[in-house]
Amino acid sequence: DAGVIQSPRHEVTEMGQEVTLRCKPISGHDYLFWYRQTMMRGLELLIYFNNNVPIDDSGMPEDRFSAKMPNASFSTLKIQPSEPRDSAVYFCASSFSDRATGYTFGSGTRLTVV
Amino acid sequence: GENVEQHPSTLSVQEGDSAVIKCTYSDSASNYFPWYKQELGKRPQLIIDIRSNVGEKKDQRIAVTLNKTAKHFSLHITETQPEDSAVYFCAASGGGATNKLIFGTGTLLAVQP
Numbered sequence: 275d276a277g278v279i280q281s282p283r284h285e286v287t288e289m290g291q292e293v294t295l296r297c298k299p300i301s302g303h304d305y306l307f308w309y310r311q312t313m314m315r316g317l318e319l320l321i322y323f324n325n326n327v328p329i330d331d332s333g334m335p336e337d338r339f340s341a342k343m344p345n346a347s348f349s350t351l352k353i354q355p356s357e358p359r360d361s362a363v364y365f366c367a368s369s370f371s372d373r374a375t376g377y378t379f380g381s382g383t384r385l386t387v388v
Numbered sequence: 389g390e391n392v393e394q395h396p397s398t399l400s401v402q403e404g405d406s407a408v409i410k411c412t413y414s415d416s417a418s419n420y421f422p423w424y425k426q427e428l429g430k431r432p433q434l435i436i437d438i439r440s441n442v443g444e445k446k447d448q449r450i451a452v453t454l455n456k457t458a459k460h461f462s463l464h465i466t467e468t469q470p471e472d473s474a475v476y477f478c479a480a481s482g483g484g485a486t487n488k489l490i491f492g493t494g495t496l497l498a499v500q501p
Contacts (some may be wrong), residue, residue: 305487317432317477317491330488365431369487376422376434377489 278380280366286386292354295383298347299368307377308341308351309365317365323349324371356387390415392480394492401468402500409495411478412460420481421454421461422489427474435476436463468499 279298287293299306307322321331326343334341338357343349353360363384367377391414401407413421422437438445438452438461445452449468454461465472475496479489 307488309491316493319488319490322488324487371487376437379431379433381431 278366278368278378280364280380280383282383283381284384284386286388287356289357289387290355291387292352293356293360293385293387295351295364295366295385297349297351297366297380299349299366300378301347302370303368303378304346304371305369306343306349307367307369308349309367309379311363311365311382320351353385356385358387361385361387390418390480390488390490392478392490392492394478394495396495397493398496398498400498400500403468403470405468407465407468407472407497407499409463409476409478409497410460411462411480411492412458413480413490414459415480416456416459418480420489421452422479423450423452423463424477424479424491425474426477426494432477465497468497470499470501473497473499 278300281296304325308320310318310320318333320333321341322329323343339353341351363382365382366380369377392411394411399407419440423435424432425435426432436447436450436452438454440456443454449466451464475494477494478492
């Protein structure tokens with residue numbers, strides 16, 4: 275298995291533009307998580323899905339952020355419009371469901387909004 | 389909800405010494421406590437974990453201890469090597485049936501050769 279795959283690895287965009295981050299979880303994993311990492315706030319959980327259904331989106335900072343999981347092998351995190359304070363590394367992770375267990379993280383997307 | 393505190397934020401040791409990182413959690417229902425290592429520019433990777441029915445677990449030079457009563461757990465690295473230099477994160481499950489992990493703020497470990 276290739277692990278959790280995220281794209282793009284780096285994204286530089288101008289303030290106000292729409293940004294879409296993509297994630298492919300490990301096949302067979304039925305939980306998918308989106309985290310944001312910054313120096314100031316560490317690893318923050320934004321949203322997670324179970325069997326493609328959003329379970330908890332309380333970490334999504336504001337309405338500019340949205341996430342979808344149309345099928346078991348694909349998820350997107352969208353920011354519209356983007357702002358400089360959204361600059362961070364965004365990680366996707368996946369895991370099995372039977373009980374709490376360690377995640378496998380993707381390589382992350384480094385987002386810079388100028 | 390769950391809150392995880394981690395100390396220290398930075399730790400510098402001499403090669404061969406031991407390193408200890410401590411975390412506390414708030415939700416008594418939390419039952420799973422993993423530790424992740426993140427090298428510069430890389431993804432966090434699971435290095436060891438412990439469940440609430442176990443007090444200690446060891447894997448070669450790393451060990452984790454859990455005190456459920458006090459709601460704290462620790463990572464111990466013995467005979468540190470320069471390649472142990474990284475940021476280490478503790479995490480706690482959100483309690484109940486959830487798979488949600490709440491992470492500590494991280495410890496930057498520097499092993500001086």
